[in-house]
Amino acid sequence: MSESRKAVVLLSGGLDSTTCLAMAKDQGFEVYALSFQYGQRHSHELDCAKRIAQEMGVKKHHIAQIHLDAFGGSALTDSSIEVPKERPLEDMEKEIPVTYVPARNTIFLSFALAWAEVLEASDIFIGVNALDYSVGGDSFVFIKDEHDELHHVPIREFVEDFPRGRYKTLSINRKTWQPEWKKVKAKLRHRVGEKRCYRVHLERGDSIEITEDHSLFTIDERYQLTPIKGEDIDPGIPLIVPMTLEEAHPEKDLEYLDLRGLVGFVNAPLTKTMAREEDGFVYHRSLALPLQFPITDDFLYATGLWLAEGHITKSGQPHFSNTLPEARERVRRAFAPYDGTIKVKENGVDYLVQGGKLLGSLLLFIGFTGKAIDGDKQLPRWFWQLSRQQKETFLAGFWDGDGSRVHNGTATCAQKSSDLLHELVYAFRSLGAYPTYKPMKRQSGHVMRMCSASDFKILAELPLNDIAKKETAEKAAQVKSRDKAKGLWKSEALWKLIQEAEKPAGLATELYNRLGKYDNSVRGQRWHKLRDIELGYLMDTPLGFQMVTAIEEIQEEYMYDLSVQGNENFYANGILAHNSGYPDCRPEYIEAYEKMANLATKNATQDGLTLRIHTPLIQMTKGEIVKTGLALGVDYSITSTCYDPDEDGRACGECDACLLRIKGFRENEQDDPAPYQKKTQG
Numbered sequence: 001m002s003e004s005r006k007a008v009v010l011l012s013g014g015l016d017s018t019t020c021l022a023m024a025k026d027q028g029f030e031v032y033a034l035s036f037q038y039g040q041r042h043s044h045e046l047d048c049a050k051r052i053a054q055e056m057g058v059k060k061h062h063i064a065q066i067h068l069d070a071f072g073g074s075a076l077t078d079s080s081i082e083v084p085k086e087r088p089l090e091d092m093e094k095e096i097p098v099t100y101v102p103a104r105n106t107i108f109l110s111f112a113l114a115w116a117e118v119l120e121a122s123d124i125f126i127g128v129n130a131l132d133y134s135v136g137g138d139s140f141v142f143i144k145d146e147h148d149e150l151h152h153v154p155i156r157e158f159v160e161d162f163p164r165g166r167y168k169t170l171s172i173n174r175k176t177w178q179p180e181w182k183k184v185k186a187k188l189r190h191r192v193g194e195k196r197c198y199r200v201h202l203e204r205g206d207s208i209e210i211t212e213d214h215s216l217f218t219i220d221e222r223y224q225l226t227p228i229k230g231e232d233i234d235p236g237i238p239l240i241v242p243m244t245l246e247e248a249h250p251e252k253d254l255e256y257l258d259l260r261g262l263v264g265f266v267n268a269p270l271t272k273t274m275a276r277e278e279d280g281f282v283y284h285r286s287l288a289l290p291l292q293f294p295i296t297d298d299f300l301y302a303t304g305l306w307l308a309e310g311h312i313t314k315s316g317q318p319h320f321s322n323t324l325p326e327a328r329e330r331v332r333r334a335f336a337p338y339d340g341t342i343k344v345k346e347n348g349v350d351y352l353v354q355g356g357k358l359l360g361s362l363l364l365f366i367g368f369t370g371k372a373i374d375g376d377k378q379l380p381r382w383f384w385q386l387s388r389q390q391k392e393t394f395l396a397g398f399w400d401g402d403g404s405r406v407h408n409g410t411a412t413c414a415q416k417s418s419d420l421l422h423e424l425v426y427a428f429r430s431l432g433a434y435p436t437y438k439p440m441k442r443q444s445g446h447v448m449r450m451c452s453a454s455d456f457k458i459l460a461e462l463p464l465n466d467i468a469k470k471e472t473a474e475k476a477a478q479v480k481s482r483d484k485a486k487g488l489w490k491s492e493a494l495w496k497l498i499q500e501a502e503k504p505a506g507l508a509t510e511l512y513n514r515l516g517k518y519d520n521s522v523r524g525q526r527w528h529k530l531r532d533i534e535l536g537y538l539m540d541t542p543l544g545f546q547m548v549t550a551i552e553e554i555q556e557e558y559m560y561d562l563s564v565q566g567n568e569n570f571y572a573n574g575i576l577a578h579n580s581g582y583p584d585c586r587p588e589y590i591e592a593y594e595k596m597a598n599l600a601t602k603n604a605t606q607d608g609l610t611l612r613i614h615t616p617l618i619q620m621t622k623g624e625i626v627k628t629g630l631a632l633g634v635d636y637s638i639t640s641t642c643y644d645p646d647e648d649g650r651a652c653g654e655c656d657a658c659l660l661r662i663k664g665f666r667e668n669e670q671d672d673p674a675p676y677q678k679k680t681q682g
Helices: 015-026 044-055 104-119 155-161 262-267 297-309 325-338 357-365 381-385 388-402 418-431 453-461 467-479 492-502 520-532 536-540 587-600 622-631 656-667
Strands: 005-010 029-037 060-065 123-125 140-144 150-154 168-172 179-191 197-202 207-211 215-219 225-229 238-242 256-258 275-278 281-284 287-290 292-294 318-321 341-344 350-354 411-415 436-439 446-450 543-554 558-564 569-572 575-578 612-614
Touching: 005 015, 005 104, 015 029, 015 044, 015 123, 015 622, 029 044, 029 104, 044 060, 104 123, 104 587, 140 155, 140 418, 140 569, 150 155, 150 381, 155 179, 155 558, 168 558, 197 238, 207 558, 207 575, 215 238, 238 575, 262 275, 262 281, 262 357, 281 357, 287 292, 287 325, 287 357, 297 318, 297 325, 297 388, 318 325, 318 357, 325 341, 325 350, 325 357, 325 388, 388 411, 388 418, 411 418, 411 453, 411 467, 418 436, 418 446, 418 453, 446 453, 453 467, 558 569, 587 612, 622 656
Parallel strands: 005 029, 005 123, 029 060, 123 612
Antiparallel strands: 140 150, 140 168, 168 179, 168 569, 179 558, 197 207, 197 543, 215 225, 215 575, 238 543, 256 292, 275 281, 281 287, 318 350, 341 350, 411 446, 436 446, 569 575
């Protein structure tokens, strides 16, 4: 008979660690249980651990003595810190609670590692639990790499395809509520399993896919910003969104595009080599392009104009459609250094840039593909590496090509390509505008609308060549000059929430006119009202609210997440996404500790034994943990989870640990067999 595999299991005497022990035994491990007297508030859980170890037949049970109470810093090790009681579940997720014991899991794992090395065991089990707060793979995130290059990519692509390195993402400081770039500690992919997933739609066209346990941000009945889980989000709830993305600009201009690889791109479909690279240039027949292709204002304007209505002909020539002489002149100047010439067609609208296939290949190579009519155009990736001034020039070309004049208080732009228009919404938000984005009603495609004074001001500041578009934007900005709405003021959802909380439905208030619509004349009252409800500090932040309009359940195999240093939130699809939880329960922490352990033990470095840290509960809800334990025959009546039991060991029924445990049993339609001071199971 082969020798049993040995495993050290961390056993606190609580529900999670007992379930973890049962799972280790079910997998055939010979269990060595390790518990700790670390100066915690009570010793009842250790009494439970002794009984559990005996009844579940562990090979050996050891209780280590350490003194974390010498440092304090936790309600579990410092009697002067009160244990929180009767908190709503959503309040438990706002921040790391005072029951967190600094470095406890790191210390526990180190003791387990020492014992495992003596036992020559290769496995450690720990019952940590950290739900996968996840978003859909198509959610766009802002990423800054170690070279300070900006990327706006689906989170799936960042997690799965970006090489290992040092990255930052746009996040919100929870103290100042200001945006900042923060380090990405880990990028994660989670298998959804049995979790429910939702697509949440907002009033201005934004949407995001989340798991039922992922949190976004809203405002509670006390007007405080608070996380809200996907399973609790309903239509009509206002969610926090960044109103501008002005942090998404590099400080310096992008000077050139790297054309290395263009030769292979040109030659690939050909039967013989036509292009060559020599002395820092790409040559094709009589044309030559520098490998470091300079980015001029004329080139940015021309490519923005092409993105609106242009395409590449079958003969490889860039094709434009526009009647503006000034725009045509800028296109000519953009390509003239490379022997490109303009040929206008008979209709006076369409024109080609002639000069051989190389110029068309250039546009294709740097990301300008598709046709507007086919709906497959996209914003080139390098757009987000442009400075603010460069972005304005590019977007001026696009708006001259496809944007409208301001008419009846609205400027619009329609595109069949929803992906392109979606990215353009973020592009304009990076300048300070806040356009809406919605499907067109009578035809395929999407439309972007700008309606506020701040939107028109941004349009007027673009270096447009269409004078009529520029003048109507300037005039509209002046007409709506009283509309100074920023941040919270832009959200009808927020004011409806405040109105409904203070007056019966249907009655007018000082915040709304009788139709319940935004009223510029009461702007002053709104300002004072924000001060009254202690939301005034948000007036100077880039945050606002959008109302949830619809929620649909979806099916996904994987969801994705970022762990962000310090803030634990990030921008996803223009919405503020939240992460929370104990820092030493996260999957990336366990992974990092396991790597360290395999570098620090004799068993691993000399004897070739690879240590594995098992976290079988890490993606389970409390209800799923209870269900698993019941299936394995765990006797939960002898476990202790409570942070503050009485002298007889009866649970208080009010602390966070008790409330979560009770919820887990309720989800399984079971009564919790543990003794309670209060009968709170219902």
